[in-house]
Amino acid sequence: MPDSPISATPYEVLGVSSTASQDDLRRAYRRLMRETHPDTGGDAARFTAVQVAWERVGDPDDRAAYDRGRPSTRDDETPFTWAPRAKPKQADTRPRARSYGHPGGWRRERYLVLMREWVGRGEPLDDPYDPALVRSAPMDLRHLLADALAEEATARTLAALGIGFTVWHDVSTGPPEEKIDHVVLGPTGLFAILSEDYGEPVKSRRGELLGKPLGEARPMHDLGVRAKIVSRATRVKFTALLIVLPDDALDESFTVLGTIRGATTVIARQSMLPALLRDGVPGARLIGGNELFDVRTRLQAGIRFV
Known part of the structure; x- marks a missing residue:
């Protein structure tokens, strides 16, 4: 899940709809890897973004977790949210600003x-x-x-x-x-x-x-x-x-x-x-x-x- 609400989603990076089939997703990923690879004149930053996008939604389980708004890990089922954070208990007792x-x-x-x-x-x-x-x-x-x-x-x-x-x-x-x-x-x-x-x-x-x-x-x-x-x-x-x-x-x-x-x-x-x-x-x-x-x-x- 992107840290920012205005970051491009993995689907936007890969140029497909969020409802695209897994096969369409894979084809888009492979095409963009060829087009953006630095060794063939592609943009390194975009090449990296394509890789990160695939890591988030390339695997069906990770994709399902992303679509549910959960982290891309099967061990952590804590829902992702941009809601305000609860105030943590202050472990550091030093004076604050x-x-x-x-x-x-x-x-x-x-x-x-x-x-x-x-x-x-x-x-x-x-x-x-x-x-x-x-x-x-x-x-x-x-x-x-x-x-x-x-x-x-x-x-x-x-x-x-x-x-x-x-x-x-x-x-x-x-x-x-x-x-x-x-x-x-x-x-x-x-x-x-x-x-x-x-x-x-x-x-x-x-x-x-x-x-x-x-x-x-x-x-x-x-x-x-x-x-x-x-x-x-x-x-x-x-x-x-x-x-x-x-x-x-x-x-x-x-x-x-x-x-x-x-x-x-x-x-x-x-x-x-x-x-x-x-x-x-x-x-x-x-x-x-x-x-x-x-x-x-x-x-x-x-x-x-x-």
Whole structure:
């Protein structure tokens, strides 16, 4: 099962219907293996994607498990779900970062409202996170859920930074869809963060993200505009603007793109985020002491949530 609701399904990768026969599935797999093999001029990334897709649905038992929304293993019968995780018991007794707001909360709520409207108000909706239902939903609904999951993943990372950090989630800068996902304050600076998932790899050019799923969107520019609104309301300056993406969406662990109004702009893999926040963004000014206390006080008084 893909980790992201907007990742291509194995059937989409193989170019067949989800109701295709096993023979049709096998023929599509063999054809694509020939077409995409790097030794014959094919694309290595697509070649790998075809192999992964076949591993998930090539065996009839694994295919049945995938279609039921279960992991592709016959020993684990735990149903797969994108529902919110239950809060785990905290085994690590070390202090966590102070946090405020509900990460992914607005997008979760919006997803549920729109999913019920899409299914139909008169129709029962026993499980809005059923994998088969999610995969059949329009892309904008799937993207809402994917971004909510991305925000929640970032929030778990931020919580583990320790008591030296303070985090505000779902920070309002106008209409709810124009929010900052996370504002983070620590000894290495003040960060505005967007957690995004576009379902496929993206590139950067001239200080902005590029890729087929983005269309004309300018996420780094938009983050700069939103950070400016918070800066004016709270009279603080951001150290850096970060867009955090799934690890497989970027070729490099992180890339410094430039600056916006004095704030360093960075795109980074999810796994790189703790190091960037603990060690600091290259070239950015560290803050501490009375300045850190003053910035926290201003943010706490001025931040509003969606």
